[in-house]
Amino acid sequence: MDPVLDRIGELRVVPVVVVDGADEGARLADSLVAGGLPVAEVTLRTPGALAALEAVAAQPDVLVGAGTVVTAAQVDQVVEAGARFLVSPGLFEPVVRRAQERGVPILPGVATASDLMRAVDLGLDVVKLFPASVVGGPAAVKALSGPFPQMRFMPTGGVSAANLHDYLALDAVLAAGGSWMVDRALVTAGDWAEITRRTREAVGLAADPSYREA
Numbered sequence: 001m002d003p004v005l006d007r008i009g010e011l012r013v014v015p016v017v018v019v020d021g022a023d024e025g026a027r028l029a030d031s032l033v034a035g036g037l038p039v040a041e042v043t044l045r046t047p048g049a050l051a052a053l054e055a056v057a058a059q060p061d062v063l064v065g066a067g068t069v070v071t072a073a074q075v076d077q078v079v080e081a082g083a084r085f086l087v088s089p090g091l092f093e094p095v096v097r098r099a100q101e102r103g104v105p106i107l108p109g110v111a112t113a114s115d116l117m118r119a120v121d122l123g124l125d126v127v128k129l130f131p132a133s134v135v136g137g138p139a140a141v142k143a144l145s146g147p148f149p150q151m152r153f154m155p156t157g158g159v160s161a162a163n164l165h166d167y168l169a170l171d172a173v174l175a176a177g178g179s180w181m182v183d184r185a186l187v188t189a190g191d192w193a194e195i196t197r198r199t200r201e202a203v204g205l206a207a208d209p210s211y212r213e214a
């Protein structure tokens with residue numbers, strides 16, 4: 001597997017963040033490092049998302065990716081801003097192919113077996129399951145893994161501290177993604193301490209081996 005995806009698999013949890021501008025990006029990076037989870041998927045959902053991405057990328061300890069990448073042009077923009085992995089809500093071939101041309105791993109969103117067939121055809125071995133809770137949660141991962149035993153998933157959408165273990169217990173799950181640690185309201189309120197607390201809690205949950213026995 002790609003070394004960046006391997007690293008995501010070691011970290012097991014990927015905070016999905018909505019941050020706007022370099023200042024929020026830098027503070028976010030510090031908060032995640034303080035919480036022991038040096039990885040972020042910076043979504044392209046704010047006017048200052050690229051500046052935020054660059055600020056996170058400037059923190060050498062943090063593995064930064066870009067989320068909500070929906071066009072091939074955005075692939076170029078985020079790679080140039082320093083993104084080391086890309087995440088897309090769906091599977092759109094021009095986006096996947098551009099990422100492959102740029103040599104940056106991409107996790108496109110899948111929700112059906114047909115999406116997975118296209119992912120396999122594109123040579124992918126890790127995908128995002130999105131929106132995970134809506135398409136069936138851990139049961140959907142299990143069911144979709146049947147015909148695609150080599151595929152690994154990053155369920156995202158509706159993941160929280162309350163259900164993280166249900167996903168991480170599955171062998172097919174590389175890591176789980178979600179915004180619960182970095183709620184947008186906490187960012188706008190400047191409550192970086194709460195972001196660090198939630199991040200640390202997620203790290204603790206991911207490190208707790210009890211879910212393996214469930």
Ligand SMILES: O=C(O)C(=O)C[C@H](O)[C@H](O)COP(=O)(O)O
Binds near residue numbers: 067088179180
């Ligand atoms: O737009 C994208 O590319 C995304 O990455 C979507 C996010 O993964 C989800 O919006 C996170 O879902 P929640 O954790 O339920 O907030």
